[in-house]
Amino acid sequence: MTKLDVLVFAAHPDDAELGCSGTIVSLVTQGKKVGIVDFTHGEMGTRGTPAIRLQEAAKAAEILRLSARENLGFKDVFFKNDETHQLKLVEMIRKYQPEIVIANAISDRHPDHGKGSSLSSQACFMSGLRKIETNFEGIDQSPWRPKAIYHYIQNNFINPDFVVDITPHWQVKIASIMAFRSQFFDANSKEPISFISDPEFLPFIEARAREYGHRIMVKYGEGFTVERTLGITDLFKLI
Numbered sequence: 001m002t003k004l005d006v007l008v009f010a011a012h013p014d015d016a017e018l019g020c021s022g023t024i025v026s027l028v029t030q031g032k033k034v035g036i037v038d039f040t041h042g043e044m045g046t047r048g049t050p051a052i053r054l055q056e057a058a059k060a061a062e063i064l065r066l067s068a069r070e071n072l073g074f075k076d077v078f079f080k081n082d083e084t085h086q087l088k089l090v091e092m093i094r095k096y097q098p099e100i101v102i103a104n105a106i107s108d109r110h111p112d113h114g115k116g117s118s119l120s121s122q123a124c125f126m127s128g129l130r131k132i133e134t135n136f137e138g139i140d141q142s143p144w145r146p147k148a149i150y151h152y153i154q155n156n157f158i159n160p161d162f163v164v165d166i167t168p169h170w171q172v173k174i175a176s177i178m179a180f181r182s183q184f185f186d187a188n189s190k191e192p193i194s195f196i197s198d199p200e201f202l203p204f205i206e207a208r209a210r211e212y213g214h215r216i217m218v219k220y221g222e223g224f225t226v227e228r229t230l231g232i233t234d235l236f237k238l239i
Contacts, residue, residue: 005100006033009039009089011038013041013042013054021176022166022173025173053180077111081122090127093123093124094134098146099146101146103151109195113155121149127145160223160224165216166220
């Protein structure tokens with residue numbers, strides 16, 4: 001088992017890259033171990049195939065220098081926040097024992113994002129309950145509850161509770177996003193235009209990062225929301 005410092009949950013391959021890959025790179029650069037668990041193969045997406053999306057996710061994992069990446073194979077669009085899916089996430093949390101979990105936006109244009117957010121939050125709590133028993137690959141798992149869960153922000157604007165400076169890692173973030181080449185604008189592609197393959201989508205991603213960066217007086221930022229009040233020990237470490 002690889003114990004992770006941070007585990008990122010994502011309803012679809014590329015959610016994490018679009019929402020928080022700059023923060024992931026920042027953490028990895030600091031020596032932290034970070035992994036991503038994708039819920040679905042994104043098979044209901046307009047472009048690409050499940051096989052292609054898996055290949056693209058593997059490429060992005062290399063770019064981000066992840067310590068682990070898995071796909072749970074939930075049904076895109078149709079997965080639910082129910083006992084079956086909650087227990088699968090509990091298995092992942094207990095397997096990797098992260099100190100922090102980062103999950104989908106609390107609400108968004110795509111219903112899977114808000115659904116994935118609430119599923120992640122409930123699983124983090126449930127994972128700490130000793131009377132919920134799980135067994136992964138023949139081994140009984142011990143309870144584990146992350147210290148915190150944060151939510152990245154996706155398509156819809158949400159006022160962030162805090163912003164991470166990702167300016168030094170902007171180019172790596174873009175490279176990780178572009179690993180999913182099937183999903184974004186390509187003038188030579190014969191596939192139908194989708195919401196995120198519109199040529200204006202990636203400039204929007206940059207504009208959003210600049211907006212969040214501007215709030216903390218840096219070039220690029222990623223915004224997050226919290227589930228409980230943040231505490232600090234040193235006022236001088238704020239930027």
